[in-house]
Amino acid sequence: MIQQKHFEVIIVGGSYSGLSAAMSLGRSLREVLVMDSGLPCNRQTPHSHNFITHDGETPAAISAKAKLQxxxxxxxxxxxGLAVEAVKIQNGFEIKTESGDVFTSKKILFATGIKDLIPEIKGFAECWGISVLHCPYCHGYEVKGEKTAVLANGDMGFEFVKMISNWTKDLRLLTNGKSTLTSEQKVILEKHEIEILEDEIDSFLHENGTIQEIVFKNQSKISIKAIYSRLPFFQHCYLPEVLGCELTEMGLLKVDMMQRTTIPGIYASGDSIIQARSVAMAISSGSFAGASINKELIDQVFI
Structure with missing residues (x-):
């Protein structure tokens, strides 16, 4: 039971970035409340990689170890619990939770991440984070050399398939409809023997999230081991926008070099501000945000 109602800092989001910020602030002797709804975006991913000292551990195990520390x-x-309301008050902010609890703080850090917009392809959601991947640095080594597809189109499709070609040469580009590649891009892909498939996708056949085949609407099929896709997204938490925080053109929370949002007293870290999503970067971002908040609290009294 939380007896205390007022804190120096409230961190909304208790995954990697929020926990990292909490450690930084705890070591700075700050009164901190970490609020977490328990729905990290990578909860379906079986293993996390490219995070030194934790390579190959499950996301849940990393979070549990971090929280214990x-x-x-x-x-x-x-x-x-889930934060559902936030308002600016004198000398800080007030946050109300879904269960009706109210807390106040001098500063807020949003480490709430983003939410991917899953396409309406049967089987996609079940495979997302398991065999449908977003980052080759996080998961590419585990499917190196395997029969792989990239689901994208246009410039994004060209650049993404070019990147993935570093991990496998058994590669094809799925545009899921008419290609918007330029003639020059098509020539380059042909040169590298990368097939372009424009057929519309009907479904992914899989076993517990491990993809077996892609079925197209014309009933043709291809067997596959992994698919890469970068999905559109929106902010997982709407409260920063309610408080007036601006977004970038990409839909990320806009922050300065100190990770301050456009609203004084509000900070952001992790996937909500970083284009390159990874556990290591989220943790780094959270640690820096905690130090930045502590510095501002010091500056406000040391005058």
Whole structure:
């Protein structure tokens, strides 16, 4: 039970970035509340990679270990629940949760991540994060040399398939409809023996998220081991926008070099501000945000 109602900092989001910020602030002797709804975006991913000292561990195991270490800092408290309202008040902010609890703070850090827009392809959601992948640095080594597809079109499709060609040469580009590649791009892909398939996709056949075949609407099929796709997304938490925080053209929270949003007193970290999504980058971002918030709190009293 959280007895305390006012904190120096409320962190909304208790995954990697939020926990990293909490550790930084806890070590700075700050009174911190970490609010978490328990729905990290990578909860379906079986293993996390490219994070030194934790390579190959499950996302849940990394989070559990991190929280166990953050709990050591007695000025950091945890709240399990969803933040649903946020308003600016005198000298800070007020946050209300789904269950009706109200907390206030001098500063807020949103480490709430983003939510992917899953396409209406049967089987896609079940395979997302398992055999339908977003990042070759996180998962490419595990499917190196395998029969692989990239689901994209136009400039994004060309650049993405070019990148993935570093991990496998058994590669094809699925445009899921008429190609918007330029003539020059098509010539380059042909030179590298990368097939372009324009057929519309009907479904992914899979076993517990491991893809077996792609079925097209014309009933043709191809067997496949992995697919890469970069999905459109929106902010997982709407509260920063309610408070007036601006977004970039890409839909990320707009921050300065100190990870301050466009609203004074509000910071952001992790996937909500970073284009390149990875555990390591989220943790780095959270650690820096915690230090930045602590500096601002010091500057406001040391005058």
């Amino acid at each position: 953050v709990v050591f800092y007695k000025t950091v408290q945890f709240y399990s």
